[in-house]
Amino acid sequence: MKNRRLRIRPIIIILITAIYIAWPISPATASQLPYETYYKDGFGQLVKTQAAYIPAGIIIGTDIEITEANQAAGAEGKTKLQLNQPKDLFVDDKDHIYIADTGNNRIVHLDEHGQYIREIKVTESPLKKPSGIYVDEAGEIYVADTGNNRVVRLDQEGKLLKAFGRPESSYLPPTFKYDPVNLIVDKRGFIYVTTLGAFQGLVQLDPEGNFISFFGPNRVSFSLFDAFKRFVYTREMYQRELKKLPGAIAGSTIDKNGFIYTVTKEISSDQVKKLNIAGLDQLVGKGEFAALQPVRSYGEVFHRTRQSVSPQLNDITVDAAGNFTVIDSVGNMISQYDSNGNLLFFWGGDVITATSKTGIVKAPAAIASNSKGELLVLDSVNNFIQVLRLSEFGHLVHEANQLTQEGRYEQSEPLWSEVHRLNAQYTPALIGLAKAAYKKEEYARSEQLFYQAGVVGGYSESFWQNRLTWFQKHFGVLMNVALVLGVVYLLWNALSKKLRLKGKSSVKRSARHPILEQLQHMFYLIKHPVDGFYAIRYENKAGWLSSILILVFALASYGYIQAGTSFVFNPAVHVGIDLFPITIQFALIWLGFVISNYLISSLLRGEGRFRDVFYGSCYALFPIILIGIPVTLLSNVLTLNELAIFKFLKLFIVLWVVFLFIWMVQGIHNYTFIEAIFIILLSLLALAIIVILIFILISLSIELVNFINSLYQEVIIR
The missing domain is CATH 1.25.40.10 (Tetratricopeptide repeat domain)
Incomplete structure (x- = not known):
């Protein structure tokens, strides 16, 4: 029995050891990654997901040896293939890899396994700082030869077929600087060149290198401040202003259907474009969250509060299914979207640890995908390619x-x-x-x-x-x-007519409570707004209690409108709405207007007292109660097909309230209609000044408290 136990024990130990060694192989690759993978919905909510891609290895570095012939000694020797500041990466139909080895003035050609095949230097016309590479279906190689300010076309053997210098065209301004850094070629043989800092768009050339046009330029952003300058500045002032230019395209790629994708660094929205042959962006209005995000932004980050600048996208790749992946050269993030621009995943890691962990790129310069769905990310600092597999x-x-x-x-x-x-x-x-x-x-x-x-x-x-x-x-x-x-x-109706024909009733109606009469005055004010507000001033048709009741109901109605509107017209209800700051903000703005309007009207022969302005401003909010609640209830039975109806009703409420405020100022202060509008504009300006002064006062108070606290701490320490 003892001998039997001795024989079984080694077998158990071997089995346990084998299980221990084999068990972590598949889970560890996904669970022990140096980065985390996330998804972000249209509301900006982050969701941590399982890893979409896991590291599959590294290409280049110290693992590739090439054979060099020593003609003098008649022998062959081994040397390491070392890249030097590579800028671009391309994978052809056979999954062969081409690298623009910028620092070594060459193109490196590897097979589908990452094994060295050859280097291309174009001895008859040497390359200088090549930054872009493209290989067409026929195997011809196109190189953006940045240092020589040209594009070269090579045959499959790497022999020079043609060099395209700066195109000659009257449509190109003399100041246009032609520094090709990236390029793609469509099925017709047309070349689309990305030039350094060219805000005009891609330079489109025909197969002979003749200039066709600029393709897919970005638009210049136009802010409210720009509109103000256009309204105020003279021509001379405009001429002294720096020209506002659109962002320059940083990289491009083309898919199997002929759509051209571009990425731009210097803009904060629409950084990615999917252009058809006419140069129209096919991503506009697409996506599941288009209603939430009328302005699209690409390139994700984990924590925007920690990000000092917007993502800087510098390259893009598209797989066979149309999913496109972009890399961020600042945050070292990789973001992947489907063919309509819907986010699928994004991931990345800490830059500090990038040199020691497989799967994290320190300085992503280019990205490409192969037929197996793998992503190849070129690291221009570590001079190797990270391979990520699904x-x-x-x-x-x-x-x-x-x-x-x-x-x-x-x-x-x-x-x-x-x-x-x-x-x-x-x-x-x-x-x-x-x-x-x-x-x-x-x-x-x-x-x-x-x-x-x-x-x-x-x-x-x-x-x-x-x-x-x-x-x-x-x-x-x-x-x-x-x-x-x-x-x-x-x-x-018939019964009412018969009762009215019998004559007036001899019973006198009992006197109503003053508050009820004051509340009933709201309905008279709706029919006769100017007379109604005039009656508030001179006939005491309003009081403190009735006005406060109307104000409270208006605030409650406003909160209900914000929280009770259907998800179709108010998607924010999906994540919840905090009504307290919204209602407080509404109440403070209203109160600020009341104060500023009273102050302005007092200076400009206004006849209304403060309580009259207060009463009238409360009564002017009545449409929010009268129409706002029914419209909110109606929104829950409407769809996007009735969006025009809902917007019209909301606009009607806003316009009615605005006109009631104008009539309030007209009736309370005894102004004309035009004078009332002018007084309201001055009141809004005064309100803005009051807000700024309060902000400055609070800031100075905080600084004073901090100074006193620091002084106290110094005294205590000493």
């Missing part, structure tokens, strides 16, 4: 999303269900499941899922279908109720 979770998301993009919603449902099981907070899974439910006419479920995902358009469409079904089901009941109400209304 994880199981990433592959599952890509496959499900591709089916959804192709409209095969029912086929994508099992895949999205598995993604949702793995990560219940991953919003694209909810969107995919919602689209599948809508396709299967399960509108109640799709409405719920779209709401959970925060997608306004899908929610509205599902709600419209549910509303239609409900009306079809209850149409008979609704018509009967409408018919009964119509008959009752007609009978009531």
